[in-house]
Amino acid sequence: MNTVKGGVTAAKGFTANGIHCGIRKNRTKRDLSLIYSEVRASAASVYTTNLVKGAPLTVTKKNISDGYARAIICNSGNANTCNANGIEIARGMCQVLGDRLGISEKDVVVASTGVIGQPLDITPIKNGIDELVAGLSRDGSEAAAEGIMTTDTVKKEIAVEFEVGGVTCTIGGIAKGSGMIHPNMATMLVFITTDAAITPEMLGKALSGDIKNTFNMVSVDGDTSTNDMVTVLANGVAGNKLIDSEGEDFDAFMKALNSVTVALCRMIAGDGEGATKLLECRVDGALDEENAKTVAKSVICSSLTKAAMFGADANWGRVLCAIGYSGAKVSVDKVDVSFKSSAGQVDVCRNGSGIEFSEDLAKKVLLEKEIEIIITLGDGDGRATAWGCDLTYDYVKINGDYRT
C-alpha cells in the first residue's frame, strides 16, 4: 500500500471543485465544494449520534437509502441546523445540483458545516452552481478540501493505492474538523472516494466497522456536533472483481480504508481548534477492548491533561485521575504511564504510584508536536488508541467569539 497524491480525486472517475459562492463574507475563503463520480457509485454513510441533527443529514440519509450516489455537495459557513426551513434548503441544494449535472437529486449527498441556527440562504449556492460544476477537475481535491473548512487551519487530504485480486485500486479522502469534535461519532465531515468495486452492503459494513476504532476515537473538545458525517463513494472504475462478501478482497479493502481514516483522524486531532500538539493515547493490558477504549478516550478528553500537555508539564497525576473517573474497570494499583515522542520516552508512573524521573527529559519529550501517552494496565489483553490535542489559549479565543 503506498500513499499517493490527489486526495478525494485520486481514485479513477472522480472529479472535484471548491469555490467561493458568497455564504461567507470573506471572499478569499471557498465555501462550497463538489465531489463528482462519472458513474453511479455505491454509497455508505454514518452520521452524528446527536439528537439535534443537521437537516442535510436527514436528506442525505433518505437519498442514499437505495445504496447509491454520484455527487457530494457541501457548504461551509452555515450548518443549516435548527432552522425551520432546513430540510427544504438541503433538498433545494440537491435539486439545483442534480438539474445542473443532469442526474437525479436522489443521487446527491448534501452536507453543511458552520454556525447552527441561522437560516441558510440558497441564493449564493444557486448563483454559484455553474462555476462550481464548470470547474470540476481531476486536480480539484485541494479546492474541495478548502471549501469545507471552518476553523481548520490546514487542508486534510490523503490517498493510498492498494490491490484487490491483482487489480490496483485507489482510495482517498478529504476531511474537515477542528472544533465540536468528540467520539460518537467523529463529529466532523469526511468524504472518501474509491474506484474499487464493492456493493453498498459491504461498503456500509466496512465503514461502520472501521469508524469504531478511528473517528469514534477522536476528541477535540468533548462536544459532539450536530452535523457530523462520513461518506464513502465507491464507483468501481478500477475494474476489480466486485467485492460482495467477506474474504481476502474485503480485508484488503478494509485495510486500505483504515489507513485513510487513521491518517485523517490524526490530521483532525492535530488540527483541533487552537491545538499545538497531536496527542495519541495508547492503552494496552485492559480487561477488554471496550475498557481500553473507555480509558483512552477519557484521557484524551481530560481538560486538565490537555492543558498540561500544552504546558509541556509531565503532570501524570491528571492521567491517573482521568483513568480513575473514566468508568472503566481498572485495577488502579497496576497502572503504568509513560510519555513518548520523537525526543524519547519517559516513564512516570508504575503500579499506580509515581516514580523518579528526569524533569529535563520529560520537558524535552513533551515539547514535541506529537505526544504519545502510553498506558499499560494489568487487567487483560484489551488495547485501543485515541487521538486528541492539547487545550490552548487559542481554543478559547476561537470559541469565545466564533459567531459574531
Next chain:
Amino acid sequence: MNTVKGGVTAAKGFTANGIHCGIRKNRTKRDLSLIYSEVRASAASVYTTNLVKGAPLTVTKKNISDGYARAIICNSGNANTCNANGIEIARGMCQVLGDRLGISEKDVVVASTGVIGQPLDITPIKNGIDELVAGLSRDGSEAAAEGIMTTDTVKKEIAVEFEVGGVTCTIGGIAKGSGMIHPNMATMLVFITTDAAITPEMLGKALSGDIKNTFNMVSVDGDTSTNDMVTVLANGVAGNKLIDSEGEDFDAFMKALNSVTVALCRMIAGDGEGATKLLECRVDGALDEENAKTVAKSVICSSLTKAAMFGADANWGRVLCAIGYSGAKVSVDKVDVSFKSSAGQVDVCRNGSGIEFSEDLAKKVLLEKEIEIIITLGDGDGRATAWGCDLTYDYVKINGDYRT
C-alpha cells in the same frame, strides 16, 4: 432563615485555624487547616467516585465508620494521592493531631488537596501542629478557609441560622474548589459544621440526599478529582431535641443544609479556574428529574458553550447541540432557550429553531457576571439546576503549568 457571619465556626462549640506550615514554598499562603468541636459530633461524609482515591479519603472513611468525629485536619499543596506511603502519612496526620488534642486519632477527619503523585512529607505538619492547635479560635473560619485553597481566588464561607422545634441552630461551612470539578461528586472539599443535634444516620441521610441536587450538579472542567469529599459535623451544642427520624425537624435541617450547600456550589462554580462568570443552567419541562439533570449538566459542561459565554456570544446553537448529545430523552423540536442576567432576558430559540432577537440586548445580558441559561423542554415536569463557569484563557494558563 438568616445568613450569619462566622462560616465554619458560626455554629456553637466549633473553633478553627489555618496556618502556613511549609508544605507550600510560598510562605504567605496558609497550607494547613483545622476545625475542632469541643464535644464529639455526629459525622457524615461523601467521597469522590473516582477509582483513584486519595489516601486521606480511605483513612477518613474508616475513622468515621462509627458515625462520630471531633476534628478535621486538611492540608493544601499536596493531594497525598498515588503515593506508595499515602495511607501511612494520612494516618500519621490523624495521630499527630489526636496526640496534641488529647483525642482519639479515630475521631479525626483528614483531607488533602493539591498535586497528585508527589510524596507528602509529614515533617512540616508535625512541626506546625502546636501553632495550629494553639491558634484555634471562634474567629478562625477565614484562616481555615484560606488554608484549604489551591487555585481558588476567593475564600468560600457561608453560615445560616434556622430553627428546630423552637431552638435556634446554626449551620455553616467552608469550601475549596476551583479546578478538577465535575459532577459525581462535587470534586471539591467542603467542611460543614452545625450545632444541631442529629444522629449520624439522619445526618448521613441528609447529606447524601442533598448532594444529588447540589455538589453533583457543579462542573468546572469535567474532571472528577481523586480527593473530593464533603464532611458534616453536628455537635448538638444548640440543645434542640435530637433529630433521629424524618419529620418536621429533619425537614428544617435539610432546608438549612441545602441553603449552605447551594451557596457553596455557586461560590465554587463562580470561582472556577480562570472563570469570569458564574453559569446557572435551569431546565424545566423535562420527561423527569433525571433527564432534566442530564440536560443541565451537559450544557454546563460544554466547552463550546462555556467559551461562548466567555465571549458574551449568544451562540445558542451550542446549547442545542449540548442538549442533543446529552443522552437525555428530549423532543428536540420542543426546546426553548433564553439567556438571563441582571441586565434582562433574551429569548433565542423556540421549538428548536432560532428566533429573531436583539444582538445588542443579548450582548448586554451576557456581559454580566452571573448568567442563567434557561431551557424549557416540552416533555414533562422534570426540573433541575446545574452550576458551572465560562472557559477562559486563564483556565488554560492555570492548568498549562500548575505543577512546575
